Amino acid sequence: MGYKLVIVESPTKTKTISSILGKNYKVVASMGHIIDLPKNRLGVKIEDNDISINYIKIPEKKETITKLKKEIIGADEIYLATDPDREGEAIAYHIASLAKDKKFIRILINEITAYGIKNGMDHQTTINEKLFCAQQARRILDRIVGYKLSPFLWQKVKKGLSAGRVQSVALRMLCEREDKVKKFISEKYWEIFSIFDLSDTRFKLENINKKKAKIESKKECDGIVNELKGYEKFYVSKANKTEKKVASPPPFITSTLQQAASKNYGWSPKRTMRIAQMLYEGIKVGGQSVGLITYMRTDSIRISDNAKFDAQNYIASEFGKSYINRKSKIRKSSKKIQDAHEAIRPTHIDKSPKAVEKSLAFDQRKLYELIFNRFLASQMSDGIDTVQTIKISSTDDKYLFQNVIRNIKFDGFRVLYKQKEEKEGFLTVTEGVSTQLKKIFPEEKETKPPARYTSGTLIKQLEEKGIGRPSTYATIVSTLIDRKYVNVVERALIPCELGMIVSDFLVRGFPEILDYNFTKDLEKKLDKIALGELEYKKTVIDIWNLLLKLLEKAKSSIDSIKEDLLEKVGRKCPLCGGVLVYRDGKFGKFISCLNYPNCKYTENIIEKSEIKCSKCGTGMEVRVGKWGKYLKCPNEKCGYSMGFSSGLKCPKCSGFILEKISKKKRKYYICENNNSKADIKCDFLIFYPPIEGKCNKCSSTIMVKYGKKYKCSLCGNVQENLK
Secondary structure, three states, X not given: OOEEEEEEOOHHHHHHHHHHHOOOEEEEEOOOOOEEOOOOOOOEEEEOOEEEEOOEEOHHHHHHXXXXXXXXXXXXXXXXXXXXXXXXXXXXXXXXXXXXXXXXXXXXXXXXXXXXXXXXXXXXXXXXXXXXXXXXXXXXXXXHHHHHHHHHHXXXXXXXXXXXXXXXXXXXXXXXXXXXXXXXXOOEEEEEEEEEOOOOOEEEEEEEOOEEOOEOOHHHHHHHHHHHHOOOOEEEEEEEEEEEEEOOOOOEOHHHHXXXXXXXXXXXXXXXXXXXXXXXXXXXXXXXXEOXXXXXXXXXXXXXXXXXXXXXXXXXXXXXXXXXXXXXXXXXXXXOOOOOOOOEOEOXXXXXXXXXXXXXXXXXXXXXXXXXXXXXXXXXXXXXXXXXXXXXXXXXXXXXXXXEEEEEEEOXXXXXXXXXXXXXXXXXXXXXXXXXXXXXXXXXXXXXXXXXXXXXXXXXXXXXXXXXXXXXXXXXXXXXXXXXXXXXXXOEEEEOHHHHHHHHHHHHHOOOOOOHHHHHHHHHHHHHHHOOOOOXXXXXXXXXXXXXXXXXXXXXXXXXXXXXXXXXXXXXXXXXXXXXXXXXXXXXXXEEEOOOOOOOOEEEOOEEEEEEOOXXXXXXXXXXXXXXXXXXXXXXXXXXXXXXXXXXXXXXXXXXXXXXXXXXXXXXXXXXXXXXXXXXXXXXXXXXXXXXXXXXXXXXXXXXXXXXXXXXXXXXXXXXXXX
């Protein structure tokens, strides 16, 4: 007898969903995409106003695909529960293509809870082909733009560079800001503060002759100060109190969550989304796996009625009924949103951060608390502040000073954030009353350059310009950093020289593709494809034709700067007398003649190591091979080689600790004697960089970084320092 099969993307979800659905259901994971465009070729052919796509089964997913096929054949009912977005729809579409004779039921799960899964089962649907077409259009456009622009950079700038449809626009944004920062010339200005005999409160000079005070020189400042000292009296020209509302914030969407995590914790968008994914897929709480938040890729601030009701009850019990926001707020969005699912919120209001803190890792707890409090705040009353504005004018009304005192009357949603209020008492003053100047304080200031973007402020700017989607923000930022176009310095994203060069080339060669409005309009077209208002092939073909036209023009109009970027060695080529330069090769840097390919002279860069060969005692040399750095004895009669080592000794047997890279490109550190051919057998192996230090509990001399502390590589003891 068959069974009911539920297919999700992530293996983490399978545990949570299985525990909710029960034993009549079998839940398996596709591990993300199983079918995609090929890695090493374009995979898209466009001709005669038609598109042919060469999708392939991802080679690394061979076992997964075999398992899925087997499960699909044996199932009576098949539910496709991949993520409720474009990528999830594409994964569902490709899973269904594995067995076209089977009927597949599409279910959308916004939260991995009993309610969320029941809601998905109650609203069964079919694969949304329009949404799949939108994903397909985006994938093809990203592929053709990347595959056409990247070789242009290889030809004109440097081999191995990459360009992308959205990442290149984001890079342009960063480079334009950096250009403004570098061109900025700081200017001095002055502000004047005064204390009158009314109180010890400082008042700032705001207006001169009813215009905003703008003091640009010390001479001008001194003149104003002297003139102000000449007035015998001033008078209170305005003194009033008003109440101002402080609006509660909307719940998080993808972009605002990433911005908040960046601002509060300094997290990258990638880190934020990774932790949010864990909270969404399920955390073990009280022995049962529970999805703690709703789906984290969304641009909608909509909240379900059930969630609102639960939040109101929680607010009433924890803070009192006066803190409940009973009015439905109409919040305006700056752009058209896809309202497929709710804002990011906790799935169970009774599972407060404090109630589940023992079940969460440190980062999970921090992000969950951020999401929980923001959701509660969105359902709470606005705050109310009492604002006192006092203006003091000279008797001829030439000069006007002002002070604004603001105090919290009702904290409202702000009770969650427990802000420290430095309460300044209100002044008892009456309009028209005269006063005298007691003290005057001129202060020299300096204009500041525009702030560089952080990952959070960049995402905010991308969102405002309508560039990218919730699912792409994290990838955009991480790609720019991974490609070494951008460095992160104290949270700021600073384009490096290569990033500036690449951006300049792309903007000059492909101004239409790198245009902000063009990218924004393209995002709108993708949304229209998802709604069935636009045919995806026409959109793709139009971009293709434009790209080919720009490419031909750029190839002939923009000169190559490849040779200008090559670092000179400082010696002449022994074969032809040309200039020797450093080049990047398959296995790292090497020296070559600038006249290549006419002159094929090359030489390796020899880096000496302090480690002596264990066979003959000769000083080893650092070489680079397929698996990264290694050490080789230069003695031709010996030729002994071993993995790369910085010289640190194994705490178990005193052999050298070698740095190696696994097939999955992960670094690990292993004793040279941890192999079958070694005379001394040693099993030392760690996955974090070794640091020389002394353990307080055992004899180990090797520690690893553990947050701000250090952990022993042998006994696991955690200590404050390396001694």
